[in-house]
Amino acid sequence: MTSRVTLISPALGPSMRQARFDDGRTSLDDDGAAQARTAAGTMRPAVRVVTSPSVRCRETATALGLSADDSPDELTGLRVGRWQGLTLDDVSRSEPEAVALWLGDPDSAPHGGESVRDLCLRIGQWLDTASRTDGHTIALVEPDVVRAVVVHVLGAPARAFWRADVPPLTATEITGRSERWNLRLGHPLQATRSR
Template identity: 70%
Template sequence: MTSRVTFISAAMNPSLRQARFDDGTAPLEDGGAARARAAAGALPSAARAVISPSLRCRETATALGLGEAEPCAELAGLDAGRWRGLTLDEVGAAEPEAVARWLADPAAAPHGGESVRDLCLRIGRWLDTASQTDGHTLAVVEPEVVRAAVVHVLGAPATAFWRADVPPLTATGISGRAGRWNLGLGRPLNGA
C-alpha cells in the first residue's frame, strides 16, 4: 500500500513573525490569510484533510478551502510549556542557559513542555499510522511538525530538527510507506 501525505505549513501570523512560542490562539495576519486564499486552487486533491489544532492552522485550512479538515491532536505543534506566549528573545534574556540547552539537546525540555525528540517521535508515530491509509492526505500544520516529519522520513538524528527551515504556505510531500518514505521539500503553493 502506497500512501501520500502533503504537509502544508500554516500561513503567517504575528507569533511566527515575532519568533514567539505560539500558544495556539494567535490568528493569521491579513496578508497571510490573503495569500492562503490565493493559493487555494493550487492544492492537490486528497482523500482526507487534517489540521493541527491551533487557530492559525484552522484559519489557514479555511482560507485554503479545506472547511471539512479534521483537527488532529497528534499533529499539534511543539508544547513549549511555560514559554508559551513569550518570544525567543524574552526567554533567552531570562533563561539563557535553558534556551542553550534546549537548542543543543533534543531531549531537553527546560520549559516543562515537550522535547524536540518527543515531538519527532510523536510525528513519526503519526506518519507510520498514516502509512496504513491508502490515498492522499493533506495536513495543514505548524512548521515544527514539518521539521519533525523530515527528521523521521530521513532517519536523521533529532539534532537535525533545527537544520530545516519551513516557510509559511509551502508544501512538503511524503510518499511511500512506513520504513520507506520519499520526501519532496518546500514547494511553494501557487499564488502564495
C-alpha cells in the same frame, strides 16, 4: 497501497512575525490570510484534510478553501510549557542557558513542555499510521511538525531538527508504503499551479 501526505505550513500571522511561541489561539493576520486565499485551489485533490489543532492552521485551511476532517492532538506543535506565548527574544534574555540547552540537546525540555526527541517520536507514530492509509492526505501543520516529519523520514538524528527551515505556506510532500517514505521538500503553493 501507496500513501501521499502533503504537509502545508500555516500562513504568516503575528506569532510567526514576532518569533513568538504560539499558544494555539493566535489568528492569521490580514496579509497572511490574503496570501493563503491566493494559493487556494493549487493543491492536488485529497481524500482527507487534517490540521494541527492551532487556530492559525485551521484558518489557513479555510483560506485555502479546504475543509478539515480532523484536528488530531498528535499533530500539535512542539509543547513549550511555560514559554508558550513568549517571544524567543524574551526567553533568551531571561533564560539564556535554558535556551542554549534546548537548542543543543534534543532530549531537554527546560520549559517544562516536551523535548524535540519526544515530538519527533510522536510525529513518527502518526506517520506510521498514515503510511497504512491509502490515498492523498493534506495536513496543515505547524512548522515544527514538518521538521519532525523530515527527521523521521530521513532517519536523521533528532539533533538535526533545528537544521530544517520551513517557510510559511509551503508544501512538503512524502509518499510511501509500509512505513517507508520518500520526501519532496517545501515548494511554494503557488508553484503547484504549473503542474
